[in-house]
Amino acid sequence: MILLRTGCGLLALAIATPSLAQTPDAAELARLVQAQAAQIATLQARLDRLEGQQAAAAAAPVPAPAAQAAPTQVAQATPEQRRTVPFAPQLAPPGPAERNVAQAIAARENPSGVTTEWGSGLPVFHSADGVYTFKPRGRILADVSSSFGSKSDGRNLTTTGMRALRLGLEGGVGTHFFYQMEADFSENEVDVVTAFMGWRNRISPGLEYDVRAGHLFNDRGFEGSTGSDSTPFLERTTVATAIIPQRGFYGIGIMPRLFWKTGHASLTVTGDRVDGTQTVSDGRTFLARAHWNPIKTDNAVLHLGAWGFDESLSPAATTLTRNTVIGGRFNGALRVSTGPLLGGKGTTGYGLELGGYRGPLWIMAEAGRRDAQLDGGRPDFTSKAWSVSGGFFITGDLPPYNPRLGAFGQPKVKRPTFDGGPGAIELTARYEDLNQTDLLTGGSGWAATVGVNWYLNSFTRLQLNGIHWYTNNRTGDYTGGDSGETLSARVAVTF
Known part of the structure; x- marks a missing residue:
């Protein structure tokens, strides 16, 4: 033709x-x-x-x-x-x-x-010369929670919520410059979370560094440094949620990090998180963390870590009141409280990490302490928390441990369900404790959790947690000893 x-x-x-x-x-x-x-x-x-x-x-x-x-x-x-x-x-x-x-x-x-280049659910775009890269990113974490067994009917609630609803982007220019930005819509309003630019390079074989500047996520503790889409339980431990700067998980500043074959170290200097207040000075936070893997093989890792922070509060943010999650994020009545606490000057905290994995079994213990300084000659107060967590992949997959950052990341599922396999199935258990009773209005509490995670592939999961909790608050609507159960579930997609 x-x-x-x-x-x-x-x-x-x-x-x-x-x-x-x-x-x-x-x-x-x-x-x-x-x-x-x-x-x-x-x-x-x-x-x-x-x-x-x-x-x-x-x-x-x-x-x-x-x-x-x-x-x-x-x-x-x-x-x-x-x-x-x-x-x-x-x-x-x-x-x-x-x-x-x-x-x-x-x-x-x-x-x-x-x-x-297709990766975790969405493409990475590369320019023809390989200089420019760009990738959309996001996460959807939808939860349902039901608490029962409390002596107070106001705590026996069934609720739903979006733990995270994020959209963002990341990219780079050449091999050194990179950037990332994400906004969260989980509370039905826009909240800027990660937003930074950075530079990375190699000092020598096996020794690298990067420097990031912008709105930065804390590098603090094992689960405190793990993203909400990668935690093995629906909520982080009390060490991560209570032994924390008053400004929370984010702050605007700079973070240099050093990486070697068996660990990393970081130093962070930040002001407050993103806000619209420019009439008073920001607070100031110094934070440092290091982790080391003295044992690191293809199927076994030993993890050691330490971290600490020192925070000076802004004149506009001197309230130190804290209500810490103990039995589920989406039950606002179920918290361990410090009671009303005004006139704070600053906080200091530190913690230790010990754990690792061998084959499909992992375990991690964390402990931390936070001292808060008050003005007017009043006595300072201390918060103490510790936890022990563990998990076992009955499908034989390895735990999603990230040896570069010393935290959990996305798993590498060997046989995804979308390819006809069973996915990865993990059984988990945790005990955690929080004590703030050296303060007259401070409470205490603990929780024991068992759970199961089903990873359909490396970026889609289903999670179920059963929690038995106990609280003893000295102020608020629910005082005295109280206990009960919470059953929570999550559907999560990260891309």
């Missing part, structure tokens, strides 16, 4: 053009034959490409050029999770001439040369 159309075209061209109707000399004839051959090759390559698209899509992915597949820390997927395909598939016929024609056609249809 192609040859017939081409022959007709040449005949029409010869009739319409007197100069071509004449008998051409040898040079002219060679030029015509060469032009015709190029046209036939172009049309044949285009036809082959159209007929082969479906087969090419079903075939194994063609690796991207080295410049496009350069290693980047934007994508956190494993090689098994990645799939790199150009936006416009390019077929490469054996002949050099046909290869050049096919590449020319692809260049016209995809002049930018942008490629996409």
Whole structure:
């Protein structure tokens, strides 16, 4: 068909053009034959490409050029999770001439040369030269919680809530500059969370650093440094939620970090978190953490960690009152409270971490202390918390421990349900304790939790927690000893 159309075209061209109707000399004839051959090759390559698209899509992915597949820390997927395909598939016929024609056609249809690398649910975009990367990101964590057994009916609640509803982006320029920003909508209003720019580089083989500046998430404790989408339980331990700067988990500032083969260290200097107050000075927080893996093999890790912070409060934020989650985030009546506490000057806290994993079994113990300074000659007060957590993957998967950061990350599910496997199934248990009773209005409490996590793949999970809790508050609507149970469940997707 192609040859017939081409022959007709040449005949029409010869009739319409007197100069071509004449008998051409040898040079002219060679030029015509060469032009015709190029046209036939172009049309044949285009036809082959159209007929082969479906087969090419079903075939194994063609690796991207080295410049496009350069290693980047934007994508956190494993090689098994990645799939790199150009936006416009390019077929490469054996002949050099046909290869050049096919590449020319692809260049016209995809002049930018942008490629996409599929990781945890969403693509990472790469520029043709590999310099620029960009990735949308987000998380959806939907919870339901029911508490019962309390002596106070006001605590026996069934509620729903969005633990996180985030949208954001991350990217980089070259191998050194990177950025990230996320906003959360879980309380039906916009809350800026992570938002920073950074620079990373290698000092020597096995020794690297990065420096981030902006609205930063704390590097504080094992679960305190773990994102809400990666915690093995629906809520972090009392060490992470009570032994914390008054400003919370975020602050605007700078954080240099140093990484080596068996650990990392960080130093953070921040003011307050994102707000609209510029009429008084911000608070100031110094925070440092380090972790070390003296044992680190393919299926075993020993984790040691230590951290501490010192915080000077802003004149506009001297309230030290705290109501700490003990039996579920979405029951506002179920808290361990300090009672009303005004006139704070600052806080100091520190903690220790010890744990690790061997094969599918992991365990982690944390302990921390927070001292709060009050003005007016009043006595200071102390909060103490500790916890022991553990888990076991009955499907044989390894715990999602991140040795670079000394925290939990997204798991690497060996047999995802979307590929016909069982996913990864984890059984968990935890005991945690919080004591603030050296303050006259301070309360205490503890909780024992058992749970099960079903990871459908590396970014989708179902979680179920059963919690038996006890509180003894000295002020508020629910004073004295009280105990009960909370059953909570979560559906989570991180991308």
